[in-house]
Amino acid sequence: MVRNFQIQINISLKKGVADPQGATIKHALESLGYPGVEKVRMGKYLQMEMQAEDPRQVEKQLKDMCQKLLVNPVIEEYTYQIRMS
């Protein structure tokens, strides 16, 4: 049976890779007077809907997509969530 899957992917810069956007946002938050902002890292968020029969197939394909296109492994890393709907 074909089922629907809701997928969320978070892509962020690897630890140690300088993030000028994150640094600027942190600075802006400090300028606005918010105390205690320690670290800001900016990333990307992708939402996807997929149809498949087997959840394992979805996960396999998702990893492949990330490695091939969605993520640049030199500077980025990713996490994902798959929900059946």
Added chain:
Amino acid sequence: MKFGVIVFPGSNCDYDCYYAIKSIVGEQVDFIWHKEEILNDYDCLILPGGFSYGDYLRTGAIARFSPIMSGIEQFARKGGSVMGICNGFQILLEMNLLPGAMRKNQNLSFICRYVYLRVENTHLTYTGLCRVGQILKIPIAHFEGNYYADEKTLKGFQEYGGIVFRYCDKEGRVAEESNPNGSVEAIAGICNPAGNVLGMMPHPERCCESLLGSPDGRIIFESIVANFQKRTMGRKR
């Protein structure tokens, strides 16, 4: 000698490259649409600057899957000369023909101005007519030119002369103030270990005549042609 300039949707320095090759150095040149699958007998391929596929997802990330790309990869792996300028450099990084990646400029601005480069490696097809330490005045125009590579890659560069151009000041000094975008080691251009693939953020094709502000880009194209002539003469003998 025959050059090929690859054209993607969103390329915008393709005509500048064409003009520099045809009118300034006087060699043959074709535009090659990215949907072509066969590369004819080219001696040097250029991936021009621009915003291929609108820079969506990441710069160069989508262009690298264009039909022409497997042909370019084969051409490069066989030792063919492939030069990526600006967005072309970003595409070569995404293709893994060159190591590392680009981040957004440190100051989060699109930077469009003349900079000075110091030539670090003159043993290449692209720099054979340059002196070591020669200073070139060439413009940059990019948002994502903040080059990053890990320690291991940088060490590799030291071993094989992978750093071809560094940002410097007018006198050739490499310092933080003369680094426009935050690139590690002030890197403006690199090559692969074989030396046949070059990537550079500055635009030599935009400055081949004094009329346009600087003639310094010309030596890059002239070096390529001189290298080709040397090689073909050797072959005839």
